[in-house]
Amino acid sequence: MNYYESKDLGRFAEVGKFKPDLMKKFFDYYNSAVGTEGALTKREKALIALAIAHFKPCPYCIDAYTTACLENGSNPEQMTEAIHVAAAMAAGIDLVHGVQMLNNLEKSGA
């Protein structure tokens, strides 16, 4: 048995067991934001979701949004570029903190 089991995603709604009202609010918000056509298409939203699924490594979301991207017509090149955007942003976020390091070096007289 693995810590993350694919089939457990189907139990997501059970997280509302002790606070169903909050879970309902979350699902309403989630479905409105992610699952509908708006200023962004569902295809664009699925690519953003796939990128975030990798940025915050979530096995459930990677499975779900790989399928969602394909079912919304994205091709493997577009999906790969989306996760590169996530990876580049993650690297950039780490590296830009180098400015804090430089500030401290300067304060230290280096």
Added chain:
Amino acid sequence: MRENFTQKIAERKHNFEDILRESKLELPPLSIETLQVNITLKCNQACLHCHVDSSPIRTEQMSKETVDKCLGILKDHPQIKNIDITGGAPELNPHFDYLVSEAKKLGKHVLVRHNLTVTIDGDQTSKASKMYLPKFYAEHGVEVISSLPYYQEYFTDKQRGKGVFQKSIQSMKMLNEVGYGDEKSGLILDLVYNPVGAFLPASQETLEKDYKEELWKNFGLKFTNLYTITNMPIHRFKEQLERHGTYDEYMEKLINAFNPSAAMGVMCRSLLSVSYDGKIFDCDFNQMLGMQVFIEKPRTVLDFDYEKLVKRNIIFDSHCFGCTAGAGSSCGGAISE
């Protein structure tokens, strides 16, 4: 033995008739507008998803006698407006050209499920060239319907075999040269998309736009319509799902996406399917599963009775969820918006 038993239990969970009852839907035949004839199981390709299990080693061919019986049915029934010729690669049946020419003489609309590559590969057994096909199709005003699972090489070759994409592009170019895909010529070239794996097709409209842009931009190619088709959980594709342990998951996906309006438009309500040996079925999928119409007294082209056939009970099974999921799926692509 145990495996068969487990499979039967799993199939029982996916009961199409139960869902129809729950949805208060009845799906009797409406008419027989199209006679779909599967004239050979032989194909120059052996695709991963093929529900017909076609390949170059298959030898099943419709005989001239059965071809003539089909033509007789078309002649005697003006209600049947279309003949949809499929296979295998139907062009590998020796009576293919004759069937097309004679059906046209009867004033029928002729559709051919043409895999594109047979034009380039030719008949691998007899070594006969098939390079004449684009011109032959144009001369007979055939509607050509061709599988191209993706507008990129990777997915296409993964599903249909190495080199298929490039050969398909070459063959499409030849069809474009004789006028296919050009609105002014009236010659129709439809492409068919089906997913490479266990997922549902994207919207037909969106994918058609992508295909048109990409094929024009990269290869200068034109076509008329794109049809999206859902992979049927039978034969090779079912075996693939079972190998990956995802058969139940895929069936659940199809069942959860059951769309009553797609169900109302399923193709078996207006089509009959004939096998190479003249047996009659509700559709090509039932044909491949051996589910002949009128189980008690199965029909063939020898005792074709329009009135009885149009009043038959269509035989449904778990694979029918493939035709009713999401926007639906038929030989003419998506069924509903």
